[in-house]
Amino acid sequence: MTRSFRSPMPIRRFAGMTLLTVLAAAPDAIRAEPTSDPAKPAAGKISFDRDVRPILSNHCWKCHGPDAKERKAGLRLDQLDSATQPAESGKVAIIPNKPGASELLRRIHVSDADEQMPPASENKPLSAAQKEILKRWIEQGATFEQHWSFRTVSRPSLPSVKNKAWPKTPIDHFILARLEAEGLSPAPEADRETLIRRVTLDLTGLPPTIAEIDDFLSDRDPKAYEKVVDRLLKSPHYGERMALDWLDASRFADTNGYHIDNGRDMTRWRKWVIDAFNRNLPFDQFTIQQLAGDLLPEPTNAVAAFEQKLASGFHRNHMINFEGGAFPKEYHNAYIVDRVNTTATVWLGLTISCTQCHDHKYDPLTQREFYQLYAFFHNVPENGLDGRKGNAEPLLKFPTEDQQKQLAELSDNIAKLDARLKSAKDDEAKTVKADLDRLKKVQTEVEQLIPTSMVMREMDQPRETFVLIRGQYDKPGEKVAAEVPAVLPRLPDGAPRNRLGFAQWLTHPSHPLTSRVTVNRYWQSYFGTGLVKTSEDFGSQGELPSHPELLDWLAAEFMASESAATTWDIKHLQRLIVTSAAYRQSSRVTPALVARDPENRLLARGPRHRLSAEGIRDLALSVSGLLQHKIGGPSVSPYQPAGLWEELMARADGKNWTAQEYSQSHGADLYRRTMYTFWKRTCPPAQLATFDAPDRETCTVRRARTNTPLQALVLMNDPTYVEASRKLAERMLLEGGSTTDDRITFAFRLTLARKPTARELTVLRRVFEQQLARFQVDPAAATKLLSVGESPRNEQLPAAELAAWSAVASVILNLDEAVTKG
Numbered sequence: 001m002t003r004s005f006r007s008p009m010p011i012r013r014f015a016g017m018t019l020l021t022v023l024a025a026a027p028d029a030i031r032a033e034p035t036s037d038p039a040k041p042a043a044g045k046i047s048f049d050r051d052v053r054p055i056l057s058n059h060c061w062k063c064h065g066p067d068a069k070e071r072k073a074g075l076r077l078d079q080l081d082s083a084t085q086p087a088e089s090g091k092v093a094i095i096p097n098k099p100g101a102s103e104l105l106r107r108i109h110v111s112d113a114d115e116q117m118p119p120a121s122e123n124k125p126l127s128a129a130q131k132e133i134l135k136r137w138i139e140q141g142a143t144f145e146q147h148w149s150f151r152t153v154s155r156p157s158l159p160s161v162k163n164k165a166w167p168k169t170p171i172d173h174f175i176l177a178r179l180e181a182e183g184l185s186p187a188p189e190a191d192r193e194t195l196i197r198r199v200t201l202d203l204t205g206l207p208p209t210i211a212e213i214d215d216f217l218s219d220r221d222p223k224a225y226e227k228v229v230d231r232l233l234k235s236p237h238y239g240e241r242m243a244l245d246w247l248d249a250s251r252f253a254d255t256n257g258y259h260i261d262n263g264r265d266m267t268r269w270r271k272w273v274i275d276a277f278n279r280n281l282p283f284d285q286f287t288i289q290q291l292a293g294d295l296l297p298e299p300t301n302a303v304a305a306f307e308q309k310l311a312s313g314f315h316r317n318h319m320i321n322f323e324g325g326a327f328p329k330e331y332h333n334a335y336i337v338d339r340v341n342t343t344a345t346v347w348l349g350l351t352i353s354c355t356q357c358h359d360h361k362y363d364p365l366t367q368r369e370f371y372q373l374y375a376f377f378h379n380v381p382e383n384g385l386d387g388r389k390g391n392a393e394p395l396l397k398f399p400t401e402d403q404q405k406q407l408a409e410l411s412d413n414i415a416k417l418d419a420r421l422k423s424a425k426d427d428e429a430k431t432v433k434a435d436l437d438r439l440k441k442v443q444t445e446v447e448q449l450i451p452t453s454m455v456m457r458e459m460d461q462p463r464e465t466f467v468l469i470r471g472q473y474d475k476p477g478e479k480v481a482a483e484v485p486a487v488l489p490r491l492p493d494g495a496p497r498n499r500l501g502f503a504q505w506l507t508h509p510s511h512p513l514t515s516r517v518t519v520n521r522y523w524q525s526y527f528g529t530g531l532v533k534t535s536e537d538f539g540s541q542g543e544l545p546s547h548p549e550l551l552d553w554l555a556a557e558f559m560a561s562e563s564a565a566t567t568w569d570i571k572h573l574q575r576l577i578v579t580s581a582a583y584r585q586s587s588r589v590t591p592a593l594v595a596r597d598p599e600n601r602l603l604a605r606g607p608r609h610r611l612s613a614e615g616i617r618d619l620a621l622s623v624s625g626l627l628q629h630k631i632g633g634p635s636v637s638p639y640q641p642a643g644l645w646e647e648l649m650a651r652a653d654g655k656n657w658t659a660q661e662y663s664q665s666h667g668a669d670l671y672r673r674t675m676y677t678f679w680k681r682t683c684p685p686a687q688l689a690t691f692d693a694p695d696r697e698t699c700t701v702r703r704a705r706t707n708t709p710l711q712a713l714v715l716m717n718d719p720t721y722v723e724a725s726r727k728l729a730e731r732m733l734l735e736g737g738s739t740t741d742d743r744i745t746f747a748f749r750l751t752l753a754r755k756p757t758a759r760e761l762t763v764l765r766r767v768f769e770q771q772l773a774r775f776q777v778d779p780a781a782a783t784k785l786l787s788v789g790e791s792p793r794n795e796q797l798p799a800a801e802l803a804a805w806s807a808v809a810s811v812i813l814n815l816d817e818a819v820t821k822g
Contacts, residue, residue, distance in 0.1 A: 046137040048145040050544060055130050057362050057540040059118050066366075067359040077104075078364070078540075080144040096142040099135045108134065147363075148548065149349070149538040150487055152512050155556035156549040170557075171580040174550035175603050184593075187585040187605040192217055194586070194822070196228060197753035198607070199578050201821050202526055203232040205241035205615055205673075206622050210749050229578055233571050236631055239278035242570070244614055244675050245525060246273055248700040249346050250317050251338075254635045255659050256387040257319030257681040257697055261649065263658035264320075264390045268398060268453045269313040271632035276311075283518060283558070283568035284507035287347065290314035292500040294456050309396050309455050315339045315377065316454035319681065319697060320387035332384030333473035339377040340370065342699040347506050349517035349538035357471035363539040364487040368467055368480060375465035375482035376502045379458050390658060394457035399450045410443045458498065488512070507568070513538060515555035519573060520545075521701060523554070526577055528609035528705075529599060535702045546601040583607065587822040608822025610705060613691030614674035616819050617720060623750040623813075624727035626671040626791060635678040636669040637662060639719040639789075640686055648683050670790060690714050715814050722806075723789025725813060729805035730794050740765055747809055751818050764808055772804035 046052060056077050057065075063072040075093055076082035083094045083104075091103040099105050107117040108131055118124050126134075137143075158170055159177035166186060167173050179186055190198070196216045200208040208216075216228055232238060252270060255261045276286055288296070289311035298305045318338040321331045337356055344352035354360050355370040386392040399407065417436040424432045466476035482497050484490065489510045495501035506514050517538060524530035531551045534542035545551045557563075557576070564572045577583055587608035589600075597604060611619065621627035645662040654660040659680060664670075677685050684695045690710050694700040715721050728747060736746030744764045748756045756764065775782040782803035786793050794802070812818060 046133060046140055048137070048143055049148050051133050052137050053145075053147070053540060054544075055126070055133065059122075059124050059126060059130075061362050061540070062122075065361055066364050067361045069358055070361065080142075083144075084142070094138060094142050097139065099138040102138050105131075105135055105138065147540060148544070149516060149542075150512055152489075152510060153515055153552055153555045153559070155562075156553055158553075159549070166581055168581040168584070169576050169579055170553065171550060171576060172582055174547050174553065175580075175582045178547060179602060179604055182602060184596075184602060184604045186581065186603075187588065189581070189584045190586040190606055191754075193752075193754040195225060195584060198821055199225075199229060199583075200232060201611065201615065201619075202578060203229070203241060203574065204235050204237040205244065205618055206237055206627075207619050207751065208753055210746075213749065213753055225584070226579055229575055233575060236278055237629075239274040239276075240631065240673060240675060242277040243270065243273045244612070245521070245701075246277075247675065248694055248696065248703065249342075250314050251319075251342065251696045251699050252317050253679040253681045253696040255680045255682070256321070256390070258321040259323055260651075260657050261659065261680060261682040262387065262390060264387070264454070265451065265634075266313060266317060266391075266453055267632070267634055268451070269310060269317075272307060272310050272313075274631060277570065280569065280571045282566075283570055285568070286570075287507050287514070288500070288503040291343070291503040291506075292456070292498070295458060295496075295498060295500040306396070310453055312456040313396075313454050315342070315456055316392075318342070320392055322385045322388040326385055327473075328384035330384065330473045332382060333468070335382070335384070336374055336377050337471075338698065340373045343373070343377075345536050345699045345701055347517060348513045349520070349532075349536065349542075350513070351537050351539055351541070356468075360539075362541050365485055368478065369483070369485045371465055371467045371480050372483035373485075375480060376499050378465050379462045379498075380456055381459050391452045391454050394455055395452040396455045397450045397452050403446060403450055406446055407443065410439055410446065414439050414443065456499070509559055515559050516551055519554040519558050520551065522573060523577065524702065526583060527600070527603070527607045529601065530702075533599075533601075547603075606822065608820060610691075610707075610820050612703070613688040613693040615821075616691060616715075617674045617687065619751070619818070620721055620724040620813055621671055621673075623731075623747075624724035624809075625731055626724060626727050627673065628668045628671045630668075630672065633672075633676065636665045636672045636676050637678045638665060638670055638672075638674075638685075640664065644683055644686060645680065666790060687714055687718055687720065712814070715819070716810065719788050721810070721813060722785070723791060725810040726786055726789065726793070726802070726806045727791060728809040728813070729802055730797060732805050732809065733797055733802065734794075740768060743805065744768075744808065747812050751812050752815070764811065767811055768804050768808050771807040772800060775800035775803040 060077050063070060064075045064077040065071070066076075066078060074088040077093065084092060084096065086092050087103075089103075093102065093104040095101045104117075107115055108126055110116050113120055118126070158173040161167065161173055161176045162180055163176060163185075166176055176186065189195075193213060196208050196213055200206065200212070212228075216224060219227070221227065247270065250273075252266060254263060254265070254267075256264050276289075281289075289308050291312070291314065293308035293310070293312035296308050299308070318335050320335070337353075341353040341356075344350050350363065350365065351360075352365060352370060352373070354363075355365050355367050357367065359366045381394055382392065414436065417432055417439065421429060421432045421436060465480055465482075467478045467480060469475040469477045482502070484502070484505060489505070489508070489512075491497065491501055491505045492508050495504045505511065516532075517535070520530040520532050521535050524535050531545045531547050531554075532538060532543055533546075536542075554573070554576075558568060558573050560567050561569055561572055566572055582603050583606065585603075585606035587606040589605050593604060600607070610616075618627065640662055642662075645660065649660045651660070659678075665672075674688065677688065679685065679696055681695055681697050684693060689695075690708070691714075692704045692706055694703060728750070731750070732743040732747050736743035741761055744761055745755050748754065748760075775785075779799060782799045785803045785806060786799060
């Protein structure tokens with residue numbers, strides 16, 4: 001069977017043309033990628049956080065902000081005391097209530113290039129509107145506020161709304177209040193087919209089956225939708241869907257990265273993550289076990305004790321080097337820096353990486369504080385160049401039952417020989433010694449074959465930590481101890497000053513960031529954009545929340561639910577979001593609303609965006625019947641263009657390392673869920689990279705979402721999708737009924753959860769007839785098409801007819817609606 005990446009001409013010619021025809025015919029929603037800021041310009045009272053801070057942060061704080069070493073003229077404009085005191089010139093930048101006397105206003109209006117602020121060299125001129133905001137702010141008293149994300153979370157009251165029939169969960173009160181204030185109305189609820197497809201994709205990453213669709217359509221219970229949600233939250237595939245985003249955040253991969261990029265095995269840790277989501281491990285425990293599972297008191301249950309240690313592998317997912325000639329201290333430093341940056345992104349939503357070399361230019365974070373955080377992660381017994389054998393110490397071992405039995409027998413025999421050796425003499429002693437050496441060698445060989453997972457472990461004697469001058473690993477400065485940033489709450493009373501205490505600090509109710517940052521990412525996964533668009537940056541350079549009160553209500557509810565009486569309950573949070581009226585809205589939109597709110601930040605319509613790279617492939621495998629539903633296990637290697645790894649990793653000594661040559665999987669492993677695909681950092685799966693999957697060299701909490709011609713070429717020509725089209729065509733012939741329209745309808749419902757319109761039926765019927773005619777006169781082309789992929793072809797089905805239906809299936813899988821959630 002051929003696995004060529006060039007699919008037969010009929011698919012390329014007709015699929016592309018027909019796809020455009022169907023899209024033009026379908027009465028689909030108008031879509032636009034958002035670009036607007038949801039915050040309205042202030043018409044009355046000026047808000048420092050909303051109106052003034054963004055101006056000062058973007059235009060002034062680089063030279064007049066938190067970074068003392070870069071500060072000019074002795075002027076700091078991020079603090080009231082400094083801004084209202086004389087600068088080095090003797091002049092006062094801001095005099096509250098006196099704009100005419102404030103030097104800041106004079107300097108932003110002056111025409112003299114030597115005095116003008118910001119300087120022309122910065123290429124960041126203020127607009128007239130920005131200047132007016134600063135003037136009005138000073139007129140109104142120049143009130144400064146603590147940055148919104150550093151304030152303690154408090155639960156706001158639900159706002160009152162006029163349309164009291166619309167809200168279904170407390171979330172909707174906040175959405176509707178904003179819409180009513182904007183003079184907008186929410187969209188109608190989406191039809192049931194759209195709803196079940198949307199929520200099934202969101203909670204499991206897979207499309208609903210036709211049986212599941214029909215059950216929902218026939219269920220007249222007013223709570224039918226809620227029943228669907230509850231069923232999906234209990235699905236084992238829910239954990240896989242939730243884990244996928246966490247793998248990005250944790251920079252999970254199957255190789256060590258850097259120039260050799262040899263293999264490693266953290267798949268048991270990946271399975272722990274899936275299981276943790278499925279059993280609804282509270283997020284505070286999810287956090288603590290991953291950051292410090294090795295430091296928790298050991299449970300009496302051996303399995304639980306083992307799982308805690310396994311969880312701590314989160315911070316062993318970073319890249320590991322062993323390059324000849326490299327300095328161990330340099331890369332050891334790189335690993336710890338990565339742990340600090342990843343922790344800051346995932347739990348704090350702050351760009352702390354900026355402080356590795358100097359104080360932050362925009363946020364109240366210092367270089368000294370970076371290395372105080374560094375000290376929490378500096379006590380793992382590792383040397384910096386220890387990835388030569390794949391997994392690097394410290395390790396947790398997973399012997400199989402056979403290995404356990406073999407090791408037990410070896411230990412018993414070694415003990416017996418040791419006892420004999422003590423009394424043996426001369427030739428007997430030599431024989432016993434030889435047998436003993438042989439068994440010990442076998443024991444070592446068996447132990448080296450035991451599967452492992454990298455974990456954290458604390459050294460008995462902690463290392464000293466120093467501020468590194470300019471971030472250089474070999475230029476230590478001031479000695480520091482483990483501590484948290486001054487702008488945030490102190491460590492909880494009694495918390496140890498180690499990773500465990502740090503993790504407990506992150507999940508303490510007084511912490512202002514962890515809950516906000518986490519609920520925002522979950523919102524992002526459903527609506528495409530977080531309430532804070534910059535989910536990786538809750539600092540001054542990040543965007544303001546579109547619905548700040550809703551963000552705080554969700555954060556408070558997540559930490560301690562009033563309705564569910566639970567704490568840090570992940571499933572409860574998911575249920576709140578997907579059962580809301582806001583989530584259930586139709587995604588159809590008018591041109592006027594697109595112009596008013598292109599990014600849907602006001603949420604006057606339902607979510608609609610392209611599926612993830614993994615979601616697109618999983619959908620094709622699922623509807624084709626190829627998908628294997630096994631959960632967990634080793635990573636697999638699906639179809640990939642030949643030679644990618646080999647071109648990149650061509651080395652004279654390449655045979656000495658793992659993961660240098662791509663070895664494609666076969667059989668069931670070809671059709672595992674995409675999250676189990678082997679992830680090589682220096683050459684991520686090509687098909688997934690085309691759809692914006694990250695390289696996982698560093699932490700990612702917000703994927704890009706692009707549209708490129710390469711994506712269309714992958715969907716039409718990659719063996720995965722050509723083969724899926726063939727297997728979907730077989731299902732259409734065997735399960736879809738006896739008429740052309742029935743078969744088209746069957747494939748539509750499998751893929752899109754709805755029936756085709758009359759016009760769509762007409763277009764696809766014509767595609768089938770044209771393709772059938774072509775393949776009947778060109779049986780070789782049919783054979784070539786049907787030979788793509790390793791799954792066996794159903795030889796009982798006529799080749800020309802199956803090839804024609806494969807073309808129809810390809811068109812359906814290529815529809816914009818097929819690769820979109822909405």
